[in-house]
Amino acid sequence: MxxxxxxxxxxxxxxxxxxxxxxxxxxxxxxxxxxxxxxxxxxxxxxxxxxxxxxxxxxxxxxxLRFLNHGEYARSRKKAYTLAKRTVAELSDRIDEEVEFVVENDNRGILVHESFHPDSHFPSKERHISTAPSSAGIYYYLHCVATGKAILAELPDERVEAILDDRGLPRQTPQTITDRDDLVRELEEIRDRGVAFADEEYVDGLREVGRRVRGPDGSVLGAIAIIGPKYRFTDDRYTAELPEMLTEYVDDLETEISDSYLDDYR
Structure with missing residues (x-):
C-alpha cells in the first residue's frame, strides 16, 4: 500500500x-x-x-537553530527520557566508559543521551568516524549496534521484518551481521539472556553491551549500552561484569519509570 x-x-x-x-x-x-x-x-x-x-x-x-528548540522538546517530553539521562550519567561515572540511551525512530536508532567519560582515552564511536562536536541526534542502523539489537529483540516479528525491508542490513565492518536468518537467531539469544552484544559490528575495535528499557506497560522505550575499546572489554568483564552492571541499572531505571508513571495518576 x-x-x-x-x-x-x-x-x-x-x-x-x-x-x-x-x-x-x-x-x-x-x-x-x-x-x-x-x-x-x-x-x-x-x-x-x-x-x-x-x-x-x-x-x-x-x-x-529553531530545530534545536524542537529537538530539546522531543527528548525531554517523556519523563522516562529524562530519567534515562540520569542513569546514563551515573553508570558512565561508575565505570569510566561511554554510555548511550537510544530510541527507535524512523526504523533506525537515534541517540538521545550520551555520557562520554572525560577520563576515557578512547573516543566515542561516532566521534571515531566524525568531526561532529556532539553525537546527540545521530542515527544508527539497528542491526549493528547493541542498543539496536536490544530494541529489535523486543519487537514483534512482523515489525522486525518491516524494519529490515525498509533499512536492509548494510555492512559497517567485516563483523556486521548482513544475513536475516543470522540476525533472527541472535535476537532469540538476546531475548533469552536479556542483553545484546555488538562485537566490532559498527566500528572496528569497539565493543558494546546493550539492554532494552521497558515502560510500565511492557513496551520498549529504548535501550542503554555500555561502549568501549576491545582491549578493555575483555573476557569476563565483557561477557559477565558489564552485562550484570547494566542490568542492575536498567532494572532500577524501569522501577523509577513505573513509579513516576504511577505518581502522575495518583
Whole structure:
C-alpha cells in the first residue's frame, strides 16, 4: 500500500535533509541535487528562512537553530527520557566508559543521551568516524549496534521484518551481521539472556553491551549500552561484569519509570 504524503511538505523536508547532508548549500547546488525547478527550491528556502528553520551566510543556506528548540522538546517530553539521562550519567561515572540511551525512530536508532567519560582515552564511536562536536541526534542502523539489537529483540516479528525491508542490513565492518536468518537467531539469544552484544559490528575495535528499557506497560522505550575499546572489554568483564552492571541499572531505571508513571495518576 502506497503511503499518502503532502508533496509540498515532503519537498521542504528534502530541502532540509539535503542542506544538512551537504553541510550547507547554495540555491544552485540544491536545484541540482533535488532535480526540481529553481523557483520551487527558492520558494521553500524563503519560507524556511523566514520561519527560522534555515539561516543564510552569504549565498549558502544552513540548518537554523529553531530545530534545536524542537529537538530539546522531543527528548525531554517523556519523563522516562529524562530519567534515562540520569542513569546514563551515573553508570558512565561508575565505570569510566561511554554510555548511550537510544530510541527507535524512523526504523533506525537515534541517540538521545550520551555520557562520554572525560577520563576515557578512547573516543566515542561516532566521534571515531566524525568531526561532529556532539553525537546527540545521530542515527544508527539497528542491526549493528547493541542498543539496536536490544530494541529489535523486543519487537514483534512482523515489525522486525518491516524494519529490515525498509533499512536492509548494510555492512559497517567485516563483523556486521548482513544475513536475516543470522540476525533472527541472535535476537532469540538476546531475548533469552536479556542483553545484546555488538562485537566490532559498527566500528572496528569497539565493543558494546546493550539492554532494552521497558515502560510500565511492557513496551520498549529504548535501550542503554555500555561502549568501549576491545582491549578493555575483555573476557569476563565483557561477557559477565558489564552485562550484570547494566542490568542492575536498567532494572532500577524501569522501577523509577513505573513509579513516576504511577505518581502522575495518583
Amino acid at each position: 502506497t503511503k499518502q504524503t503532502a508533496k509540498t511538505t515532503q519537498r521542504s523536508l528534502d530541502v532540509i535533509d539535503t542542506i544538512q547532508r551537504l553541510g550547507g548549500a547554495t540555491l544552485d547546488e540544491l536545484t541540482g541535487e533535488l532535480e526540481i525547478s529553481r523557483s520551487t527550491v527558492h520558494l521553500h528556502l524563503q519560507t524556511l528562512l523566514e520561519e527560522g528553520y534555515l539561516t543564510k551566510e552569504g549565498a549558502v543556506y544552513h540548518i537554523g
